[in-house]
Amino acid sequence: MKKDVIELDGAIGGGQVLRSALSLSMVTGRAFRIKQIRARRSRPGLLRQHLTAVMAAAEVCGAEISGAHLGSQALSFEPGEIRGGNFQFAIGTAGSCTLVLQTLLPALLQAPQASRVTISGGTHNPLAPPTDFLSRSWLPLLRRMGGNVELELLRHGFVPAGGGEIAVTVQPSRLTRLDVCERGEAISRQALALTAGLAPTVAQRELSQVAKRLNWFAEALQAVTLDPARGPGNVLLLEYVFEHVTEVFSAFGQVSLRAEKVADAAINQAADWLRSGAAVAEHLADQLLLPMALAGGGSFTTPRMTDHLRSNIEVIQLFLPVRIDCQEEGSDRLRIAVSQTH
Incomplete structure (x- = not known):
């Protein structure tokens, strides 16, 4: 291994710590070692999707790796050319x-x-x-x-x-730099209930709950029945299109969960974001941070600091010469700004 090896403790977060490290290692050419991968999860170590991400990253950049096996809690990754x-x-x-x-x-x-x-x-x-x-x-x-x-x-x-x-x-x-600090004007909204291999009443009940709680009319509600062979499966998607950002909130059907409760889970996520006045919700915040850091700058507002966001900031600053500032703008709006340090 090269001398300049970044040491990571995977216990600071879940699989995202590993995924961000893989992305950043490939683009910077800097090797890393990670221990305690997903240490705090109920099934610690590499699951199939994490292992696939490691092997895929290694293939894309010809990396030398060790510790890449199911259940592994330690990994070293030395990237080559992309x-x-x-x-x-x-x-x-x-x-x-x-x-x-x-x-x-x-x-x-x-x-x-x-x-x-x-x-x-x-x-x-x-x-x-x-x-x-x-x-x-x-x-x-x-x-x-x-x-x-x-x-x-x-x-x-x-x-x-x-x-x-x-x-x-x-x-x-x-x-290049992107700033998403305001949503802009509301343009449209829709609810989509997807089902595969389930009774049509599942989607109907989810959409009825959306109509009841959000006062949406029928034209904003759509049920989509997929090939039963793809199931069993169900997801409710709420999409809000604004001038500068589109947000999608999702909740998944489960055997023990009433359809109305599935709808409530998506509605509550959306309500939390709408109430905050922030431009992006927590999942989009996580996923904008790394591209903005690679672009050398950008900013967004989000309702609050999350564990995912905090651990992602930590990993990014280990690999890249960027500064990530977090500033509260009221009780439930946080502004994140990314800038180059040199």
């Missing part, structure tokens, strides 16, 4: 395709040639942003920063069956 091209990665479970993709994207944007990546696994997983969130909320902002990325959902994959697939085309791009 390359573009055609890549296919299979998680083999309902582990999140979107989180594997987000690990690779910063490097692929800096590759010397275009890339096409297909990833199979879970596209709609309760512990990760669903594909709809990436395509409607995160990627439009990445494109405004200059990122040339197209995402296609080929097949839905729910927990526990998986079997979903996404395809992504990435053109080499240079990211």
Whole structure:
């Protein structure tokens, strides 16, 4: 290993600490060692989706790795040169395709040639942003920063069956500064209830609860029935389109959870964000930070500091010469500003 090895303690957060470290290692060429991977989770160490992210990152940049096996709580990663091209990665479970993709994207944007990546696994997983969130909320902002990325959902994959697939085309791009501190004018809103292999009443009850609690009319409510072979699965998506930002909130059906409670979970997330006056909610905040740091600057407002945001800030500042300032603007609005230190 090279002398300049960044040492990380994975206990400061979950899988995001590892994913951010992989992204940053690839783009900076700096090696890292991480211990106590996901130490505080109920199943610590590398799960299938984390291992897929490690192996995918290693393939994209020809890295030398050790400790890459299921359950491993320690890993070393020494990156090589980033390359573009055609890549296919299979998680083999309902582990999140979107989180594997987000690990690779910063490097692929800096590759010397275009890339096409297909990833199979879970596209709609309760512990990760669903594909709809990436395509409607995160990627439009990445494109405004200059990122040339197209995402296609080929097949839905729910927990526990998986079997979903996404395809992504990435053109080499240079990211530039983005500031998202205000939402701007409200443009539209909609609720989408997706079901696969379940009774149609599930979606109807979720949408009825949305109509009842938010006073939305029928034209803003849509039920989509997917191929039963993709199920069983259910997700409710609430989309709010504003002038400067689109937010997507999701909640997933579970065997022991009433449809109304699923709707309530998504509604409560949205209500918390709307009440705050902040531009981006907590998941989007997590995922804007790294691209802004790579761009050398940017800012956004979000309702509050979260554990994910705090650990992500810590990892980014280990790899990049950036300063990340957090300033409270009232009781439930926090302004995050990223700037280069030299």
